[in-house]
Structures are given as structure tokens and as C-alpha cells.
Amino acid sequence: MPTVDRLTPLLARFRVRTRLFHTGPLCGVTTFPAAIGRGFLHVLREGEMEMEVRRADGSSTRIAVTEPSLLFFPRPTEHVFVGAPTEESDFACATVEVDGGALHPLVRALPSVVVLPLDEVVTLRPALDLLFAEVDDVRCGHPMLIDRLFEVVLIQMLRWMLDNPARLALPPGLLSGLSDERLARALSAVHEAPGEPWTLHTLARTAAMSRSAFAARFKDVVGTTPADYLTEWRLTIAQEQLRAGTPVGTIAAELGYASASAFSRAFSQRLGCSPRAWLALAA
Structure with missing residues (x-):
């Protein structure tokens, strides 16, 4: 694999910010609207559900999420969770904002949604353990620490994507070039x-x-x-x-x-x- 640092020059100049806004179960059908400059990162650590991804042209795709997964929307994309996580599920949601928004070359290179089973990324486990431990134990600095841990999860995911481009079937673009x-x-x-x-x-x-x-x-x-x-x-x-x-x-x-x-x-x-x-x- 390349020995150069492929992420730091991108993320140092265009900072990524994540912000937790939900943990725990969701009720029935939950819609996450598209908003300019905002993406989403969801972590389903336990449970399963269906997801509908709605495109700007009016079309949509249904995706069954049957195992613990990361669900990443790098660009503003409306999506709906159907049969959303229940009381037995470990679930957390964060917004993602990147300086430059949709103009950022890395954001442009990513697919509209990435569904990544957690078992694919072994290095995520320590970060997720810390994230959900902090979710369950509200203490001083709780919001700031969770937001930083979500950033760690995001960078771990981007590392995996750079190292495994064939599994994502990426089209030509920056991510393919960095791989x-x-x-x-x-x-x-x-x-x-x-x-x-x-x-x-x-x-x-x-x-x-x-x-x-x-x-x-x-x-x-x-x-x-x-x-x-x-x-x-x-x-x-x-x-x-x-x-x-x-x-x-x-x-x-x-x-x-x-x-x-x-x-x-x-x-x-x-x-x-x-x-x-x-x-x-x-x-």
C-alpha cells in the first residue's frame, strides 16, 4: 500500500466536523432531510432495519441493513429509516460537515451512500467501544468527547475505503487515485x-x-x-x-x-x- 499520508493534507486543509444528535431507538419511520453542506454518519451497532435513499430526481432505492453497520452519507441526501432500531439496538447518529461542502474533492469522489458492515473494519472496534461507553455514561465534556469520537470513526472508515477500493466498486475519481x-x-x-x-x-x-x-x-x-x-x-x-x-x-x-x-x-x-x-x- 502507499507509504504516503493520503488523508492528512486533505483533512488538515478542509476540516471535518461531526456532531451527535441522536442515540437509542427510533420510532417507526424516520426521515432525515437533505440540507446544504450537511452529511450524515449513522452507527448501527446492534439490530437491523430497512433504509430508503431518495435522490434529487425523485427516484429512490431500498437497502436492507441486516447486520451492524456504518451508514455514511457524505453529501446532502434525503433518506428514510423504515423499521428503525428498537429498544434492543445500539444506535447513534451524527451530522457531518466538511469545509468546502460538496466542492471538497474527497466528498465529490464518494458514492452518495456507503453501507459498511462493522466486521469489515476491525480497527473500528476500540473507537466504537469508547463511543458507546460515552453515550451510556453522561459526564463532564460528554458532547465534545462524543463528537471527537465520531470524527475518529469517520477517519477510520476513510482509511478502510482507501485500502479496499475494489470492495466499493468505485468509479474514476480522487478516492480511486489515492488508492x-x-x-x-x-x-x-x-x-x-x-x-x-x-x-x-x-x-x-x-x-x-x-x-x-x-x-x-x-x-x-x-x-x-x-x-x-x-x-x-x-x-x-x-x-x-x-x-x-x-x-x-x-x-x-x-x-x-x-x-x-x-x-x-x-x-x-x-x-x-x-x-x-x-x-x-x-x-
Whole structure:
């Protein structure tokens, strides 16, 4: 498996926050509406149920959850629990918010719902033991500790997904790229240092591949060209920095653009408006 850290550069720049909002049984049919910028992470530690996932186009899918599982919705997705967990079940729900929301490349790369049996991820057991022990024993700092433990569970799950892409049948995208030993080196380098003067040559050298082989494999596995991915990553960072009030000139220098005007041109070409106009629309 890749020896580089594939998650820290992503999660350090775009923080993930989880917040517990329910533990214990649910009554009958429970609907979780889609809300912009919010995902869900449910832990069914005991019991079983049916779940209906509703899409924006009006279609839906029924999924039977017959064993203890993690249910992860990385993007806003309406879903309904039918025959929800009973008094005999260990059950907990948290919201998930990622800086950048649906624009985050990792969020975009994930399927709309991940159902992961707990037995698949042995490393989850200690974190889940701590999580449910804290759920059952309300003490000082209880909410903060549970929220942090949910973050641990989420990162453990993402680790497993990166190490087991074949079991998820993932389409081309970032997750597939980070699961590839050579491409992961180049992607992680870009994530860690987006302002470096990356070229096809330097990225291929980082991946220990020839330029032609690297370019072809990157397109097949990630679904875009290295240059386009680099631009998307830089502009995703830029959008978060604009929201935070960072001046355009500072953003341009950090992301490797020769000037503020060069950055504004690249921003406008990709997003259809200037950084300041985009910020006004976003607000």
C-alpha cells in the first residue's frame, strides 16, 4: 500500500466536523432531510432495519441493513429509516460537515451512500467501544468527547475505503487515485503543496513514472488530466480562502500564480466570474 499520508493534507486543509444528535431507538419511520453542506454518519451497532435513499430526481432505492453497520452519507441526501432500531439496538447518529461542502474533492469522489458492515473494519472496534461507553455514561465534556469520537470513526472508515477500493466498486475519481500506489504520491504532493510549480514532468517524477504512462493512468483512474486536477484543487482552496476573507493577492501567491490578475483569469475561466463576483454570489 502507499507509504504516503493520503488523508492528512486533505483533512488538515478542509476540516471535518461531526456532531451527535441522536442515540437509542427510533420510532417507526424516520426521515432525515437533505440540507446544504450537511452529511450524515449513522452507527448501527446492534439490530437491523430497512433504509430508503431518495435522490434529487425523485427516484429512490431500498437497502436492507441486516447486520451492524456504518451508514455514511457524505453529501446532502434525503433518506428514510423504515423499521428503525428498537429498544434492543445500539444506535447513534451524527451530522457531518466538511469545509468546502460538496466542492471538497474527497466528498465529490464518494458514492452518495456507503453501507459498511462493522466486521469489515476491525480497527473500528476500540473507537466504537469508547463511543458507546460515552453515550451510556453522561459526564463532564460528554458532547465534545462524543463528537471527537465520531470524527475518529469517520477517519477510520476513510482509511478502510482507501485500502479496499475494489470492495466499493468505485468509479474514476480522487478516492480511486489515492488508492493507487503511484498516483497517491503525486496527488498527496499536490494536496500538501498546491503552490509548487507543478508540471507533468515533476508530477510523473514524483509518481516514479514516465510522463506518458503517468498521464494515461491518471486520466483512467482519476477521470481527469493532471493539469485539470491541479487547477480544480487550487480553485477549491481559493474558494474557501475567499470565504474566509483572504485577499486575492495573498491567495494568488500561496497557490502559485504569478500575479493576482493571473489568478483572477484562471478563476474566471473555470468558474465563469471573477473572484469578487463569485464571493458576492456565494454570500
